[in-house]
Amino acid sequence: MDTRPEKPGQRAAFEHYMKKGGTWMGFHFAAFALPQSAxxxxxxxxxxxxxGSGNYVSNTWRPTAAVLRVAEKKHPVTKGLPPTFRSAPNEWYRWQYDLRNNPDIDILVAIDSSSFPLGTGPKPQEIWHSGYYPVVWSNKKYRMVYVNMGHNDIDYENKTNKELSFTFSSPVQNKLLINALLWLGKKNSTDKKQPAKERH
Known part of the structure; x- marks a missing residue:
């Protein structure tokens, strides 16, 4: 899902679904919220x-690759990933709240400091020189994974809107996404395992 439900009925259904054990994987714009915007x-x-992130605050521009660091090596979503890897190009988001202060949030991947400066501008605030920026995380209260990746570089200047990069061009990033899907598709770890002879 790369956007959020907007109608009241959709929102109520989604919240009920997640609170009853539903699973969700959201990309990029799915976490966007900005006062006085659409x-x-x-x-x-x-x-x-x-x-857990609160509102969107700012981004890097234009979409560019970054070196990402695995923050939680033991989580199933990051299983088999190297300590750092290069992402596909993306427009990276900054959030209202510091997710490190939320005990319910498992930060799985964050931007590595070797990526700075990150972004090309032209606005100075669109180029990050320091800071901590989570890009993949899960909430322990729900079966969910949010992935900030998903905004390809596009030819805006010449108004062709031709894609200049692709979200699935990074094999390691693809492995992370597959891991996340497999993890979300499994039963809760608290579920009792069936005896071997009863498994189908």
Missing amino acids: YTDDWPWYNNDFL
């Missing part, structure tokens, strides 16, 4: 409790 901060449960 996607305003009018769903506190989703952005503050479920995602």
Whole structure:
């Protein structure tokens, strides 16, 4: 999912689904919320409790690859990944809340400091020179994974809107996404395992 539900009925159904053990994997814009925009901060449960990130604050521009560092090596989503890897080009987001202060959040992957400066501008605030930026995380209260990746580089200058990069061009990043899907597709770890002779 790369956007959020907007209609009241959709939101209520999604919240009920997640609270009853549903699974979710969201990409990039799915976490976007900005006051006084078309996607305003009018769903506190989703952005503050479920995602934990609060509002979108800023981004890097234009979409560019980054060196990412695995922050939680023992999580199934990061299984088999190297300590650092190069992502596909992406527009990276910065958030209202520091996810490191939320005990419910497992930060799985973050931007490595070797990526700085990150972004090309032209606005100075679109080029990051330091800071801590999580890009993949999970919430222990829900079966979910959020992945900030998903915004390809596009030929805006010549107005062709031709894709200049592809989200699935990084084999290691692809492994992370497959790991996440496999993990979300499994039963909860608290479920009792069937005896071997009863498994199908």
